[in-house]
Amino acid sequence: MTQSHVLTHPLADLATLTNRSEARKREVRERISRDAWFAGTGGRRYSGVIDAYHGETGRAPDAHAVAALDRAWRESLHIAPPAEYLDGRLYDKRQPLILRELAARKLFERLSHPVEGVPGVRVRAEEVIVCPYSSTMLLEEAVATLARPGGVIVCPEGFYKSSSIHVEKFGLRIVPCPVGSDDAFKIDPARLARCLDGLRATGELCGVLLTLPGNPVVADYTATELAEIGRVLLDCGVPVICDMAFDRLVASHIPIAALHVATERGVRRLYDVMLTVTGNSKAYNAFGPCKMGAACTGDSAWLERIRERLTISFQRETTHLARAILEHTPDDYFDRNHALMRAQIERACAHIAAINTRLGADVLRPLGHPEGMFVSVVFDRALLERAGVRTSAQVEDLLLAVAGVDSVALDRTGSLRPGVRLNVLAPRKAPRHESPALIEELFDRLERLIRDIADGLTYRDALADRGLTALVPGRKAAR
Numbered sequence: 001m002t003q004s005h006v007l008t009h010p011l012a013d014l015a016t017l018t019n020r021s022e023a024r025k026r027e028v029r030e031r032i033s034r035d036a037w038f039a040g041t042g043g044r045r046y047s048g049v050i051d052a053y054h055g056e057t058g059r060a061p062d063a064h065a066v067a068a069l070d071r072a073w074r075e076s077l078h079i080a081p082p083a084e085y086l087d088g089r090l091y092d093k094r095q096p097l098i099l100r101e102l103a104a105r106k107l108f109e110r111l112s113h114p115v116e117g118v119p120g121v122r123v124r125a126e127e128v129i130v131c132p133y134s135s136t137m138l139l140e141e142a143v144a145t146l147a148r149p150g151g152v153i154v155c156p157e158g159f160y161k162s163s164s165i166h167v168e169k170f171g172l173r174i175v176p177c178p179v180g181s182d183d184a185f186k187i188d189p190a191r192l193a194r195c196l197d198g199l200r201a202t203g204e205l206c207g208v209l210l211t212l213p214g215n216p217v218v219a220d221y222t223a224t225e226l227a228e229i230g231r232v233l234l235d236c237g238v239p240v241i242c243d244m245a246f247d248r249l250v251a252s253h254i255p256i257a258a259l260h261v262a263t264e265r266g267v268r269r270l271y272d273v274m275l276t277v278t279g280n281s282k283a284y285n286a287f288g289p290c291k292m293g294a295a296c297t298g299d300s301a302w303l304e305r306i307r308e309r310l311t312i313s314f315q316r317e318t319t320h321l322a323r324a325i326l327e328h329t330p331d332d333y334f335d336r337n338h339a340l341m342r343a344q345i346e347r348a349c350a351h352i353a354a355i356n357t358r359l360g361a362d363v364l365r366p367l368g369h370p371e372g373m374f375v376s377v378v379f380d381r382a383l384l385e386r387a388g389v390r391t392s393a394q395v396e397d398l399l400l401a402v403a404g405v406d407s408v409a410l411d412r413t414g415s416l417r418p419g420v421r422l423n424v425l426a427p428r429k430a431p432r433h434e435s436p437a438l439i440e441e442l443f444d445r446l447e448r449l450i451r452d453i454a455d456g457l458t459y460r461d462a463l464a465d466r467g468l469t470a471l472v473p474g475r476k477a478a479r
Helices: 003-007 014-031 063-077 097-107 136-146 163-168 189-202 223-236 300-309 316-327 331-359 381-387 392-403 438-454 459-465
Strands: 037-039 045-047 128-132 152-156 173-177 205-211 240-243 260-263 266-269 274-279 292-296 364-366 374-379 419-423
Touching: 014 163, 014 173, 014 392, 037 438, 045 438, 063 316, 097 128, 097 292, 097 316, 128 136, 128 300, 136 163, 136 205, 136 240, 136 274, 136 292, 136 300, 152 189, 163 173, 163 205, 173 189, 189 205, 189 223, 205 223, 223 260, 274 300, 331 364, 331 374, 331 438, 374 381, 381 438, 392 419, 392 438, 392 459
Parallel strands: 152 173, 152 205, 205 240, 240 274
Antiparallel strands: 037 045, 128 292, 260 266, 274 292, 364 374, 374 419
């Protein structure tokens, strides 16, 4: 990968690409009637669109947390606040101390206790800022502190599907950096260094945005591999934001901010140049006013700049509810969820393997390590070329229009690989109707589509049968 290739990455205008994807989904769904059916193998017919696009886990909070939330609601509804309300620091509306302490102890626990041989970092409450409802706002305000006209944020391939929206609203743009070319999907330190060096030489580089553990693809890193990446980040000399929202969805994860890295200037903590952002919405399955985001760093000046920008306030009731779910979710809740997620991903991968066996070729390949809630699948390029499909946006479009499966094109995550992200943990046909059992139907629809392509079905003709015009790469969707 040359520097010139990095600077002219074909996915540079990611916000436009993401908005075009959303507009196209609306257009296609408007054309699909409520009684539309979709074919499976063996003459099976299915009704309704399977939504494998959304990011919810379909899991309820732990029973102990639900009981604590009930008590917290009753206290708020009957105007019988707890004694802690009298302590202005604990329930301060701007930055409640109790939530900063809980975030340091619960949400950033792995930074303090990573793995044997990694000393880690003990996160203190004064190194944490919190935000009601979502970690997204913290991410945006952190990006805003790095923004300047013409600036660039480098993101290794495989980031959150809407990161471009949150970055480009501040006048910055994302430049994706390809990870290793194999299916392990690990960040390649040499490629990352070349990408950062090229942009630093032009004066455009403002920062780096990592997504670890991955969303959509989880990669399995050793401490040594993370240290090599960390050394590249320290050498580039710009601030680093790490989106760690999926931390507790993964059974074994070493937070990169926990590493101490040997450099020519001595041992340095990545924690001092990195802002780690997470929340309680995914792993704790918090909802509504129970949700909160948190961020930590050893860079106190950067933390203060973000705090000054963060004007949204907690209500005391919101603090009380978020506190209840953090304090009363036991560790075995995460262990149970890890087992469920791993089993579901293994089921999905077994379906992929069975499809490949029946078709006598690797028409589908899963990416990364089998952890988390998503499976990202890459389609065989020869198969797609036979159908006249050139981009993952067209794969996404074909799946929705013909198979009735809503997914996320990998180009939205900065990847040029021809594939999509699928929520295999909680696919659904309507919100709040998530069902892990739907993956059998999902992959049966997918196999039927692949067989039809092998028999001569083209993307253009398939879309025409639905009364739709095929997407042309680079062209905006109709509104």
